[in-house]
Amino acid sequence: MTRRYLIQSIAAGALAIGLLGAAAAASAQDRKTIKIGVTPGPHAQIMEAVKPIAAQKGLDIQIIEFSDYVVPNAALEAGELQANSFQHKPYLDNQKADRGYRIEAVGYTVNFPIGLYSKKYKSWDAVPQSASLAIPNDPTNGGRVLLLLQDKGVLKLKDGVGFKPSVADIVDNPKKLKITEIDAAQTPRTLDDVDVAAVNTNYATQAGLDPVKDAILREDPKGPYANLIAVRAADKDQPWVKALVESYQTPQIKEFILTKFKGAVLPAW
Known part of the structure; x- marks a missing residue:
């Protein structure tokens, strides 16, 4: 190998590495990080299963656990979360009426017969x-x-x-x-x-x-008590919201729910 060819090869390799690095940086910048509030137990476990599916759609999910039903909506309204997944529609409607939250349901998740x-x-x-x-x-x-x-x-x-x-x-x-x-x-x-x-x-x-x-x-698994993913009203049409719901409502997650919880928790979509 001539000295000139060696220099050209090294330069080409450096350029390729630089381009790969730039592509990786761009890819990282394109990813959307979202904090999702859940309650411990099934909601948290299911969201963990959603994470790798959402990652393929460019979403980096960070799961935040709350020990009660009150704080997740307050945190979402305050902008500390981008979404939450823990409540059914009658509960959300009651919270909105009582506290004036501008929060909307964007997709159904599971049903928990009480x-x-x-x-x-x-x-x-x-x-x-x-x-x-x-x-x-x-x-x-x-x-x-x-x-x-x-x-x-x-x-x-x-x-x-x-x-x-x-x-x-x-x-x-x-x-x-x-x-x-x-x-x-x-x-x-x-x-x-x-x-x-x-x-x-x-x-x-x-x-x-x-x-x-x-x-x-x-409880019989009927009525309006299906749980849901909620986001701020201002975000409901954002592309990441659609990606999140699609990541949750997949055959893989349905199978995970049925296998993991053996009838205690039921898919609601």
């Missing part, structure tokens, strides 16, 4: 008169439990209560259940103190409960 659990009784029929019952204290999830109890013939509510009935709307309570309202995230911890507790599926699985085997009453 259940009633007990450490003392193996079936609902075994639950005695005047039993103590803990339910979530937010209007939508607490109301959801009351609608479940009405659907199962346990109690009766006023006509026309919609999706947010309260304890005050109970007109017939044959079992004379003593109902206590507490924060949804704390409901699994009450099982040592109450006869029965209504627990959202994400908190139930996090506490080691099996919603399919352990629930003594369980």
Whole structure:
């Protein structure tokens, strides 16, 4: 190899490396980093499975876990998150009405049929008169439990209560259940103190409960309680939002949900 040819080869190699570096830098700049708020358990686990699919569409997902249902919408409204995935539409609608959030649903995710659990009784029929019952204290999830109890013939509510009935709307309570309202995230911890507790599926699985085997009453997977991805209204038409929803609503994620959660969590798209 001549000296001149060697110099040309080295120069060409350096140019190629430089072009590759520039392409990588450009590619990194083209990627969109989005922070997504979730609650621990299934929502977080599913979003972890979404991450590599979204990466192929240029999205770098950073998952931020919240231990309650209140903060994720406040953080999204404040711009601390770009999206969240933890709530159903009645809850979001209630938050928007109460707090004026400019947040919109952009795609459905999963359904978590809510259940009633007990450490003392193996079936609902075994639950005695005047039993103590803990339910979530937010209007939508607490109301959801009351609608479940009405659907199962346990109690009766006023006509026309919609999706947010309260304890005050109970007109017939044959079992004379003593109902206590507490924060949804704390409901699994009450099982040592109450006869029965209504627990959202994400908190139930996090506490080691099996919603399919352990629930003594369980909601039918119907109605408006499908969970969703939410973003700020100003962002809903952004290309990354479409990419995020498409990454979630894939056959791979559907299979992951069905395999991982064995019926406790159901795809909602």
